[in-house]
Amino acid sequence: MSVTIKQIAEKAGVSRGTVDRVINNRGHVKPEIEERIQKIAVELGYRPNAAGKALAARKKSFIIGVILCARGNEFFDDILKGIKGAEQEASEFGIQVQVMTMKGYQVEEQLRLMDQLEEQIHFLILNPINDERIARKINDLSEKNIPVITVNTDIEGSQRLCYVGCDYLKSGRTACGILGIATDGKGQVGIAAGSVKILGHNQRIRGFFETQKNRFPDLRILDIIETEDDKETGYAQTLAMLKRHPSMDAVYIAAAAADGVCRAVADWQRQNMESPHPVKIVGSDLTPAITKLLKEEKILGTICQQPWTQGYQSVTLAVHYLVNGQKPDRQYFYMKNEIKIPENL
Amino acid sequence: MSVTIKQIAEKAGVSRGTVDRVINNRGHVKPEIEERIQKIAVELGYRPNAAGKALAARKKSFIIGVILCARGNEFFDDILKGIKGAEQEASEFGIQVQVMTMKGYQVEEQLRLMDQLEEQIHFLILNPINDERIARKINDLSEKNIPVITVNTDIEGSQRLCYVGCDYLKSGRTACGILGIATDGKGQVGIAAGSVKILGHNQRIRGFFETQKNRFPDLRILDIIETEDDKETGYAQTLAMLKRHPSMDAVYIAAAAADGVCRAVADWQRQNMESPHPVKIVGSDLTPAITKLLKEEKILGTICQQPWTQGYQSVTLAVHYLVNGQKPDRQYFYMKNEIKIPENL
């Protein structure tokens, strides 16, 4: 049976209160007694009981705030589900979760939401826009004792506790690995990014190049376009790219707008009567749209990033911080890059 | 803030004890009062607090027994780690976990271990040998109020509460999907199973055939051998198979003994000077041996089955049963079939 504070107190000949003060570094304990208690705790292998903590924590009633650029972006649905899942657990600690979503990536809007939440919350989970003003606001909150965790996208130059999300570099490498396998290392590849300015897409492309260089030297990357995460732009840009490079036989979609890209490929194949050949496509994430394309075998596979876990884990880390006062033990909580094909959906 | 038994008691004008009796169906409550309390509980959306339950459960001190055919099989290391992870959680409920491992698959040995544990435990997690005597023993234990969960392998004709483990059919389908992609749907495939008598390997092969038929009609399955999960047998059988079918250009390893198979392929490629061609290999699971083969690019990829989660989840389900008296809500807890290539290790 595991060791309790009570047992330590008995063994040390002090009250439970004193042991609690020592264990949680609350001060107000005579140094020699502190030392004795520490020693006994280690000796007995004391591990705090989470259930006890949970019960005691209910008297405090903290609130965790969440801001996501999720409106009109179905990719975030799974992140939201993960947050909902953790909310149940948080409520056992008397902790509430307040989620706000915004549409698009306006810095002003995000700053406004942060200001608004500031009064009510004790912790912030943020899907940040990579802008200096946001970074400053994060630091501002941190100083006011509202720690921040970034989720899904990270931001440079801020004091966020940690980042929970995709390892975009690895995601790009994995995509290249799959296209390398599919084309016997000889693919003529085009890349469709959302915007090369978006940090994540940029890193995916870097990762793709890295693996191309190291492992598939005969694979060629012919072109990179930007879809602006928009179907129609994606369609037009992809079609133009295919016309520029008639030998292209593979496409990596490092962003949303997979529908547009796939439609362009299909149309081009229909038009390009003189030298028809298949174009192998690898996508990113697993939205309903992508699932459909997978099942219809319009794309070969897709590289996913555990969105549910991103939501769940960020809340769990916040709960752990609020209940135990413990910071996350590392800066980066990277998700797995899961490869999905029709067979293992 | 979430609803507690106390709040329900106040609203219903009865004591907490009575509410507890109703909520947990302990009987000894006047029907009309029972009904009233039920109604209020639903109305208020009562959800029991796990922390409170955990604390109260500590007074009972249950023991969960685990039997695994894990000795000398490094695949089970991750399952054991998952069990260790859940043990921590279980100990907060005052529940202990007692693990026994055995080498090989002797029915007698497993029966002996089951007999031995029977006296001490309140729940059994079993990696069963698919034999009728084991099934009978499972039913025997169930009647003695020791429920059983099967892990990693299932058994027919028993009353185990549920199965936690790999969806072998899907695993085989996924392997075929990858080899289909890698060979442009035109591979000449050999399959290396451990033994076609092992249920899991058999299902993997069935899954592989299924996808071949439905999605890759031009892919041909030339031969199936049995490695008996032994390196040397695997080597010899594979070499013989390659000699029988010189056109073979892909191998699916549905079992352990990947080293032997890969060595045979390498040797054969060295010998077969007249018509050299690459042989693409897909494996199963992610043991240290397989990881090495992946990194050396001797195999293309491998299909994994979340062994850690198998261990963790089986214990969690047992804990949940013992603490809440609730049976798992389904018969099958299937793991994801994760595709691993060097880039997303």
Next chain:
DNA sequence: TTGTAGGCGTTATCAA
């Protein structure tokens, strides 16, 4: 059939 009281481990408050 129903209510009361004490305890599970931890923490906060108040008194000494």
Next chain:
DNA sequence: TTGATAACGCCTACAA
């Protein structure tokens, strides 16, 4: 600086 006490939500033995 330290100790005593009550509370968090749930369960159970015992009393009424």
